[in-house]
Amino acid sequence: MDLDLLETAFAAVRAHQPGVRAAGALILGSGWGDVAEAFAAFAEIPYAEIPGLGAAGVAGHAGRLLLVGPAERTLLIFQGRRHWYEGEGWTPIAAPIYIARRLGAAVVLLTNAAGGIREDLRAGDLMIVCDHINAMGVHPLIGPHRPFWGPRFPDQTAVYDPALRARLRAAAEAAGISIREGVYLAASGPTYETPAEVEAFRRVGADAVGMSTVPEAILAHAAGLRVAAVSCISNLAAGRASAPLSHEEVAEAARAAMPRLRALVVRWWADRPEVSP
Numbered sequence: 023m024d025l026d027l028l029e030t031a032f033a034a035v036r037a038h039q040p041g042v043r044a045a046g047a048l049i050l051g052s053g054w055g056d057v058a059e060a061f062a063a064f065a066e067i068p069y070a071e072i073p074g075l076g077a078a079g080v081a082g083h084a085g086r087l088l089l090v091g092p093a094e095r096t097l098l099i100f101q102g103r104r105h106w107y108e109g110e111g112w113t114p115i116a117a118p119i120y121i122a123r124r125l126g127a128a129v130v131l132l133t134n135a136a137g138g139i140r141e142d143l144r145a146g147d148l149m150i151v152c153d154h155i156n157a158m159g160v161h162p163l164i165g166p167h168r169p170f171w172g173p174r175f176p177d178q179t180a181v182y183d184p185a186l187r188a189r190l191r192a193a194a195e196a197a198g199i200s201i202r203e204g205v206y207l208a209a210s211g212p213t214y215e216t217p218a219e220v221e222a223f224r225r226v227g228a229d230a231v232g233m234s235t236v237p238e239a240i241l242a243h244a245a246g247l248r249v250a251a252v253s254c255i256s257n258l259a260a261g262r263a264s265a266p267l268s269h270e271e272v273a274e275a276a277r278a279a280m281p282r283l284r285a286l287v288v289r290w291w292a293d294r295p296e297v298s299p
């Protein structure tokens with residue numbers, strides 16, 4: 023990971039919006055992009071103009087940073103995420119977290135689409151991530167120790183902030199949305215899993231599987247942000263359904279759930295999650 027490039031990324035946002043202070047950040051993953059339409063942004067910066075973040079290479083990931091006011095407690099909406107499987111290393115994945123932290127953000131909400139492993143999970147369900155399993159075979163903090171990312175060996179007992187999870191549950195309830203909780207397992211991708219892998223993941227305690235979120239959660243937590251994450255279960259994980267998986271199916275399921283995704287996020291932010299409970 024290139025910390026100098028990350029600082030340049032932050033400086034680019036700062037130069038675009040001098041004086042702006044962030045209260046929180048929202049990373050919109052597969053299928054979640056249109057949640058941004060629920061917010062009136064006062065500025066918009068294409069990822070291509072942010073060194074180190076670069077253009078998002080995955081269909082359905084818009085690739086722009088939206089800033090939602092007020093300027094002294096801005097919500098940074100990263101519309102589209104970068105993934106490890108894109109092969110460009112950790113810098114593009116770390117950039118939103120780094121920028122958010124440098125702008126003063128206290129909380130981050132990570133969103134994704136995921137395959138449902140646990141029996142009760144169905145396409146369209148929402149799941150608050152209560153813990154994760156990193157099965158990517160890589161780790162974003164490997165390399166020289168950088169104090170920006172906390173201690174050399176960060177504790178992982180509560181990566182997903184219990185108070186933020188409670189706020190998400192309350193937001194869901196207030197919006198009349200049913201929501202579950204579970205353990206998210208990150209695989210590297212870009213293949214979807216084999217049925218045997220899904221069965222193995224189930225046995226080790228995974229409830230849902232995806233190709234993102236865990237690196238950002240590790241980094242954000244290490245950098246001192248409070249972290250929350252929500253999965254939209256877009257499909258039954260491989261082997262639970264007979265049809266082959268496709269990215270279109272994944273994106274479509276999240277789009278179908280859009281009114282609930284939007285309502286949840288809007289409510290969550292309106293309740294000022296950056297303020298301690």
Ligand code: HPA
Nearest residue numbers: 135136137231232233259
């Ligand atoms: N596996 C991995 N990643 C995913 C899936 C899945 O089934 N669905 C959405 N993202």
